[in-house]
Amino acid sequence: MKLLKLFGIVFFCGLLxxxxxxxxxxxxxxxxxxxxxxxSDAVIQNGLLQKHLQGLVLPNIMGDGGLLNSPTSITGLxxxxxxxxxxxxxxxxxxxxxxxxxARLDLSGNCLVGLLSELIDISVDVTITxxxxxxxxxxxxxxxxxxxxFCILGAVKIKLLSGLLSLxxxxxxxxxxxxxxxxxxxxxxxxxxNLVNIQFLGTLNAVIPVxxxxxxxxxxxxxxxxxxxxxxxxxxxxxxxxxxSIIPHDSSASALPPLLDRLLVLGLRQSFLNAILSxxxxxxxxxxxxxxxxxxxxxxxxxAILTLFPSGCSVCSVxxxxxxxxxxxxxxxxxxxxxxxxxxxxxxxxVFIKRLDGSILNLLLLKADLSLNVHVSISGSSLVLALSxxxxxxxxxxxxVGISDxxxxxxxxxxxxxxxxxxxxxxxxxxxxxxxxxxxxxLVKVDIQILAGLLVILV
Numbered sequence: 001m002k003l004l005k006l007f008g009i010v011f012f013c014g015l016l017x018x019x020x021x022x023x024x025x026x027x028x029x030x031x032x033x034x035x036x037x038x039x040s041d042a043v044i045q046n047g048l049l050q051k052h053l054q055g056l057v058l059p060n061i062m063g064d065g066g067l068l069n070s071p072t073s074i075t076g077l078x079x080x081x082x083x084x085x086x087x088x089x090x091x092x093x094x095x096x097x098x099x100x101x102x103a104r105l106d107l108s109g110n111c112l113v114g115l116l117s118e119l120i121d122i123s124v125d126v127t128i129t130x131x132x133x134x135x136x137x138x139x140x141x142x143x144x145x146x147x148x149x150f151c152i153l154g155a156v157k158i159k160l161l162s163g164l165l166s167l168x169x170x171x172x173x174x175x176x177x178x179x180x181x182x183x184x185x186x187x188x189x190x191x192x193x194n195l196v197n198i199q200f201l202g203t204l205n206a207v208i209p210v211x212x213x214x215x216x217x218x219x220x221x222x223x224x225x226x227x228x229x230x231x232x233x234x235x236x237x238x239x240x241x242x243x244x245s246i247i248p249h250d251s252s253a254s255a256l257p258p259l260l261d262r263l264l265v266l267g268l269r270q271s272f273l274n275a276i277l278s279x280x281x282x283x284x285x286x287x288x289x290x291x292x293x294x295x296x297x298x299x300x301x302x303x304a305i306l307t308l309f310p311s312g313c314s315v316c317s318v319x320x321x322x323x324x325x326x327x328x329x330x331x332x333x334x335x336x337x338x339x340x341x342x343x344x345x346x347x348x349x350x351v352f353i354k355r356l357d358g359s360i361l362n363l364l365l366l367k368a369d370l371s372l373n374v375h376v377s378i379s380g381s382s383l384v385l386a387l388s389x390x391x392x393x394x395x396x397x398x399x400x401v402g403i404s405d406x407x408x409x410x411x412x413x414x415x416x417x418x419x420x421x422x423x424x425x426x427x428x429x430x431x432x433x434x435x436x437x438x439x440x441x442x443l444v445k446v447d448i449q450i451l452a453g454l455l456v457i458l459v
Contacts, residue, residue, distance in 0.1 A: 025272030026269065027256055027269075028235070030230055030439060040087040049082060057079075077122070087099065096133070099129070100129045101127075106121070107123070120158065127151055130186075133146075140204070140205045149185075153177065153178060203436070204233065213279055213280060215240050237275075257449065257458075270453045274334055276433050280429055285325060285327040288420075295420055327347070328347060329367065336451065339449075341376060341385075343372040344369070346370070347421060366406065368394050370389065375387075378443055382434050394409065441459060
């Protein structure tokens with residue numbers, strides 16, 4: 001076997017580790033098996049290798065034959081097909097992804113030995129490796145450069161129509177392939193690698209709508225990095241309201257759990273999720289009058305408030321029923337702890353009477369601090385959060401009629417919010433949080449882990 005310059009792929013993707021990289025909203029680790037599959041699909045299964053090698057023509061091969069053999073010339077030698085291509089990868093810690101391609105190239109042309117002209121078929125096995133370097137990171141993009149192309153030339157089979165094959169023809173062909181194949185194939189592989197790079201960056205850098213309220217702009221945050229077990233990627237997630245500005249979020253480094261037998265681990269940081277909740281949870285203030293047809297929680301709250309007047313409510317009348325206004329106060333916050341996710345939500349509850357003259361009498365202004373349990377699931381390519389009431393803390397902000405003891409109102413306020421507010425909030429969250437399509441790996445057979453400050457999706 002001969003060693004010759006050819007093609008192959010090693011991604012030199014930086015020397016960063018997740019703790020040294022840019023602090024971002026999301027981090028992911030991709031297994032060697034997943035990297036191999038996505039590269040194999042892109043280069044081989046989708047026909048990219050065959051397409052760009054199609055029509056490859058080799059230079060004419062000329063040999064004088066020496067003292068004992070007739071002069072030999074092979075013309076019109078071209079690639080007929082690429083057979084049995086196979087791709088494999090290995091991750092090199094701190095360096096990149098080593099990719100190898102094994103294939104059989106079938107060539108055909110015309111051979112003239114002396115005065116005898118006939119068809120010649122050549123089959124050559126190649127085991128390909130090469131070095132591709134990721135450099136020049138800027139605005140979510142990296143440049144991919146082939147750093148070193150080489151391969152091992154394996155078995156070479158030559159077939160003439162007459163069946164007569166001299167040693168001189170065999171040597172001439174082998175020497176010519178050794179000399180010419182690298183210069184022909186490396187430029188083709190350079191094209192293929194850059195097309196694959198564009199394709200992969202397209203899965204990382206994307207603006208995805210979040211229902212009708214805004215967008216998330218996912219973008220590669222730094223050069224990829226490798227360990228012996230995974231390819232690591234940090235992503236920015238810019239959350240923006242429709243027609244508005246980007247919602248800022250702070251980030252801190254968080255270590256991902258090990259891949260084990262998983263294809264992909266995707267980690268969403270708490271601050272990034274908080275920015276998305278601020279975008280999604282947009283509930284207009286709700287006002288309703290306590291009538292027999294209103295929510296049971298509202299009717300129970302009204303009855304409980306009336307009991308706070310031992311001698312009866314002199315300002316209450318049938319003509320001036322109680323009204324309730326519910327309004328979100330401040331921004332929702334998600335808290336991620338080991339095996340637990342909680343959303344903190346503050347709500348103002350105003351109970352008032354609108355007099356016949358149009359003036360407002362404020363019976364109670366309450367602040368309810370809600371602790372909401374979070375159920376997390378995946379639907380399609382989106383992360384879906386569903387909330388249920390965990391606990392309520394109730395405090396009195398003001399009262400125009402001198403009410404000071406509100407301890408009996410807590411269960412009724414909780415029931416009211418479960419009936420009126422939570423369905424609206426869950427409706428906002430129901431559109432889901434669209435996730436990046438990392439290297440085109442589908443989110444199937446997914447498990448979810450909740451760690452301190454990090455929500456982890458395992459594929």
